[in-house]
Amino acid sequence: MVLKIFFPQCCNRADSGLLVGRWLSGHNSAVVLAVIHYPFIPGQVKQYIQQLQAQSGVELTVLGSWSLPKEGQEDPESFLRDLSTIFPREPWLQISRTVGKMGFSCEVLGRDHSGRATQQEDDEEEDEEDKVIFVHYEQRKVMVSQLHPIEDQNHDNRTQPSSELRQMFQTVARSEPLFFLDKYDDGPLKSTHWQSEGREASIIVELLKRASVPLCFLVSWLLSVWTWICEIRIFRVFPLSFLSSKLSTCVQVSHRTEHLKMLSSPRAAKGHMDFMRKANVLVSVLVDMVLGVLLMSWLYKDQNISMLAQTLVPAADHVARELEELLQWLMGAPAGLKMNRALDQVLGRFFLYHIHLWISxxxxxxxxxxxxxxxGGLSACLGLTFALSLLSDMVALFTFHIYCFYVYGARLYCLKVYGLSSLWRLFRGKKWNVLRQRVDSCSYDLDQLFIGTLLFTVLLFLLPTTALYYLVFTLLRLVVVLFQGVLHLSVDFINSFPLYSMVLRVFQPYRLAEGVKFRVLCDEPGTALHLLMEINPLTFGSVLQTYRTTTYTCCPKDSWVALSRKLFIGELLYPWRHKTTKTS
Incomplete structure (x- = not known):
């Protein structure tokens, strides 16, 4: 059976000592975490390992010994064998390295009946390098990386052992208390690991951590006051509650409030996904506010707001004149079509009257x-998303007449379509059963058939005129909805884009690991096989799919087929319905 030893690269040139690590359950593998150097007291080493086990929850143990004799020194082989009696562990690894050689030699020691360590014998007398494989890994990268896919900690099936690679990653990540001991400590033990040269600390980071505590309390108190104001009964009255649920600005305020509640919560992040979610939301909020401040600085510079105000009224007049010309064209003979003169004039004058009201x-x-x-420009200080949401509401306000035209045309067209379909069933001797929600047979008398024929003829000849008005105003409404959809998608993109995860993927790709790859590092005769483990990072698409923040969406719930059906039969389209909204 092949024994696999995960060995940290930082310990390749460590002084002789004891190997501290863990045997992986269910696998013939061991993970080396650190080397404790001579001189040491065995009782202190045992007590130190017990403290680390209590702090980290990892079953740490002394795996064996590590020998790297310096020039002029003898290899203390007999002394290392005697250490196995002080730290009883079976099997006992005795790893040694000769100066000038890259490869290691490893002896796997068992125990005889007297309790002394003896070298295990193989019946087939295979070479030692065929039994042991060293997998070298960079301890710092494995320490901070997260192997995907992430296992659910609350999964009921906990009896199944994890994979060898996942156990190895979890062992290194959970052994953080072991890495606090460095060579500058005054303790009785000296060790080598990825932080053995001294832990780096940042005064700015420590100050930010201390300042974040009162800041979180202040934000929590302000959010509680804001929530209390929003829950006042007057805001639950029908007009206010309806407007607050439909206005993009109110929806964005509610969404940002939930984000700030999550960030200011005193509860620590539980697991990797919770931490990444908070980090992505924090970076998203900061970037949003920076973009909003830049927009606000542009608006209030060189009197850009006054220029926009002076441009807005002429633009509205221009749109109104274009609509008047369009209605005049529809009231004539549009594209050479012969319309119903009376209905055409009634509809045209009706819409022209609304345009005059809107201009006034x-x-x-x-x-x-x-x-x-x-x-309104002051809202940009809260973030670019607030400015875009406010712009969407202003567009909806200034194009309200187009929405009214669309509703009038759609209702009239839908009434005629449903009337024609109902009268068509009358000709075939059918009727719609409301209770059973199906079409049943029915017998009609002559008077009913005569009146149905007259109504069907009238509706059929009036349908082209109504359909033309409905088509024109539906196209205008779709243009407005398309522009608002671009604004809503921009807001949704800023709120949900995992910027922090993308930055990690670019600058520290090993933090988000999708797997590993191995390459041969050394295959010298007389030594074990040495492999180098390298981390494969997640693809950008997987990072976006995994860490994308959940948010509301401005896209309709209906599919393209359902959307085309609604447009054909004249049902109203409500672009403010989100995926979480129940539709009847």
Whole structure:
């Protein structure tokens, strides 16, 4: 059977001492974590390992001995064998390295009846390098990396052993208390590991950690006050509750409040995914606020707000004039089509009257537009997403007449389509059973058939005129919805994009590991086989899919087929319905 030993690269040139690590359960493998150097007291080593086991929860033990004799010194082979009687462990690894050679030699020692260590004999007398494989790994990268896919800690099937590689990653990551001991400590033990040269500390990081505690308490108190204000009964009245659920700005405020509650929570992150979620949300909020401040600095510089206000009213007048010309074209003979003259005139004058009302409303609001833009621009200090959400609401407000035209045309067209379908069933001797939700047979008398024929003829000849108005205003409405959809997708992208995870993937790709790969490091005769383990990072698509923050979406729940069906039969489209909204 082949014995696999995961050996840290930082210990390749360590002084002689004891190997501290863990045997992987269910596998003939061992993970070396550190080397404790001479001189030491065995009782202190045992007590130190027991303390580490209590702190980390890892079954640490003394795996064996490590020997790297310096020039002029003899190889203390007999002394290393005697250590196995002080630290009883079976099997006992006795790893040694000769100066000038890259490979290691390893002896796997068992025990005889007297308790002394003896070298295990193989019946087939195979070479030692065929029995032992050294897998060298970079301890720091394995320490901070997370192997994907991530196993669920609350999974019920805990009896199944984890894979060898996953146990190895978890052992190194959970052995963090072992790496606190470095050569600068005044303790009785000296060890070598990835932090043995001294732990680096940042004064800025420590100050930020201390300042974050009162800041989190302040943010939590402000959020509690804000939540109490929002839960006042007056905001639950029908008009206010309806508007707050449909306005993009109110939805973004609610979404950002949930983010700040999660960030200011005193509860520590549970697991890797919880930490990454908080980190992604924190970076997303900071980037959003920086972009918002840049936008606000541009708005209030060189009187850009006044220029926008002066441009807005002429643009609204231009849109109104274009709509008037479009209605005049529809009231004539559009594209050479012969429409119903009476219905065409009624619909055209009806919509023209609404346009005149809208122009009067715009001119009435024109003195206040600059003030609205000035105070609305202050919302950019909360983030770019708030400015985009406010822009979406302003677009919906200034194009409300187009929405009204679409609703009028859609309702009239839908009424005629349903009327024609119902009368068509009358000709075939069918009717719609409301209770059973199906089409049943039915017998009609002559008067019913005569009246149904007249109504069907009238609706059929009036349908082209209604359908033309419905088609034109539906296209205008879709243009507005498309522009709002781009704004909503931009807000959703800023809120959900895992920027922190992407930065880790670019600058520290080993932090997000998808797997490992091995290459031969040394295959010298007389030594064991040495492999180098390298980490394969996650792909950018997998990072985006795994760490994308859950947020609301502005996309309709319906598929393209259902959307086309609704457009054909004249049902209203509500772009504000999210995926979590139940539709009837």
């Amino acid at each position: 409303y715009i001119h009435l609001m024109s003195p206040f537009i600059q003030g609205i833009l000035w105070f």
